[in-house]
Amino acid sequence: MNNSEIRDLNLAPSGEMKIEWVKKHCDLLRTLEEEFEKTKPFAGKKIALSVHLEAKTAYLCKVLKAGGAEMYVTGSNPLSTQDDVAAALVKAGLEVHAWHACTAEEYESHIQAVLKVGPNIIIDDGGDLVHMMHTKFQALIPEVIGGCEETTTGIIRLEAMNREGKLEFPMVKVNNAQCKHFFDNRYGTGQSVWDGINRTTNLIVAGKIVVVAGYGWCGKGVAMRAKGLGARVIVTEIDPVKAIEAVMDGFDVMPMKEAAAYGDFFVTVTGCDKVIDEEDFYEMKDGAILCNAGHFDCEIDMAKLREIAVESRELRNNIMGYQLNNGNTLCVLGEGRLVNLACGDGHPAEIMDMSFAIQALSAKYLVEHGDELKDRLIDVPEEVDADVASRKLAFLGKKIDVLTPEQEAYLNSSAV
Numbered sequence: 001m002n003n004s005e006i007r008d009l010n011l012a013p014s015g016e017m018k019i020e021w022v023k024k025h026c027d028l029l030r031t032l033e034e035e036f037e038k039t040k041p042f043a044g045k046k047i048a049l050s051v052h053l054e055a056k057t058a059y060l061c062k063v064l065k066a067g068g069a070e071m072y073v074t075g076s077n078p079l080s081t082q083d084d085v086a087a088a089l090v091k092a093g094l095e096v097h098a099w100h101a102c103t104a105e106e107y108e109s110h111i112q113a114v115l116k117v118g119p120n121i122i123i124d125d126g127g128d129l130v131h132m133m134h135t136k137f138q139a140l141i142p143e144v145i146g147g148c149e150e151t152t153t154g155i156i157r158l159e160a161m162n163r164e165g166k167l168e169f170p171m172v173k174v175n176n177a178q179c180k181h182f183f184d185n186r187y188g189t190g191q192s193v194w195d196g197i198n199r200t201t202n203l204i205v206a207g208k209i210v211v212v213a214g215y216g217w218c219g220k221g222v223a224m225r226a227k228g229l230g231a232r233v234i235v236t237e238i239d240p241v242k243a244i245e246a247v248m249d250g251f252d253v254m255p256m257k258e259a260a261a262y263g264d265f266f267v268t269v270t271g272c273d274k275v276i277d278e279e280d281f282y283e284m285k286d287g288a289i290l291c292n293a294g295h296f297d298c299e300i301d302m303a304k305l306r307e308i309a310v311e312s313r314e315l316r317n318n319i320m321g322y323q324l325n326n327g328n329t330l331c332v333l334g335e336g337r338l339v340n341l342a343c344g345d346g347h348p349a350e351i352m353d354m355s356f357a358i359q360a361l362s363a364k365y366l367v368e369h370g371d372e373l374k375d376r377l378i379d380v381p382e383e384v385d386a387d388v389a390s391r392k393l394a395f396l397g398k399k400i401d402v403l404t405p406e407q408e409a410y411l412n413s414s415a416v
Contacts, residue, residue: 004097047073074114075107078336111132150175155176179355186222190225212236214294215237234252234263269293302332
């Protein structure tokens with residue numbers, strides 16, 4: 001098992017089946033794996049990766065390994081690691097430090113374990129690797145060429161570090177690529193959130209009222225899918241432009257303080273903390289279902305809910321009931337952590353195929369151009385976005401028009 005720390009290597013066969021299923025449905029990554037096996041763009045490079053450790057992530061790790069990388073892998077959430085998938089990666093020769101339902105101390109230890117090796121490339125989801133590299137492993141920073149950040153929350157943290165002058169190496173904002181947030185955040189989050197809710201609660205959505213906190217790309221996807229399932233949707237927002245967009249998309253808009261009394265389901269997708277707080281809890285219906293689709297478990301104020309609850313008990317696997325002193329019980333899914341991963345398998349394979357192709361090609365870009373980069377926060381190069389989109393379109397069996405030379409001249413001319 002090299003230096004890996006996992007639950008049980010004997011679980012590997014189940015994880016291998018999951019990875020093979022994903023591979024079959026990830027055309028882009030499969031193509032990149034074939035290319036990387038020939039070109040070895042990561043030969044001699046160490047990659048530390050902290051992403052939700054399930055089958056799609058595992059296949060990305062194997063693609064990077066095929067490109068010559070030494071892979072050091074951990075999860076990015078205590079409940080999203082699948083132990084059989086972690087075992088399958090170890091059996092395939094990768095070093096893994098992760099297990100499901102780890103404690104906060106174990107989670108931090110696993111993060112440290114993949115950084116101690118002195119990585120050259122960091123692939124992060126939420127910013128924990130980058131944060132710890134800057135706080136506890138500063139001596140290893142000169143070894144880092146750069147990194148890639150997968151999610152909105154991680155980019156918010158990176159932007160804060162950059163404003164404060166604390167970011168010491170370039171980071172590619174993978175989340176901001178068009179082929180990432182247009183599809184992953186909207187369609188991936190939209191489907192996987194409701195997959196997690198539905199398989200966990202086994203309750204109907206049609207005819208219910210769903211409150212979606214936040215109308216960014218993820219919130220749009222969650223609201224759209226809730227509407228498709230037959231729910232009436234209320235959106236809460238702080239941005240007036242996004243609020244108008246929600247209204248024009250057919251949704252009601254109001255503050256959380258008002259929405260709290262109406263919701264049957266609550267889904268937070270903001271990246272902020274205490275979006276649902278103590279005052280909101282007391283306004284909610286008996287049996288209201290609360291879940292979070294943001295990266296960290298702070299959007300629902302779980303600490304306050306646990307404090308004010310007069311009783312708490314498990315109502316069903318992954319559902320904890322908190323009874324308040326007004327007699328109402330609130331039902332929280334997945335401990336208030338990412339519901340699509342704590343209660344499900346995450347985004348569909350075809351969606352993560354695009355996002356992880358962006359990750360792999362961005363890491364390759366860093367290896368090839370890291371010495372030239374002056375800025376600390378880097379957009380995904382347009383050519384990478386376009387390459388992924390063109391490949392995906394071909395796999396979908398679709399073609400598009402191409403401008404003629406005369407049309408290009410017309411568009412680039414000031415003449416009417």
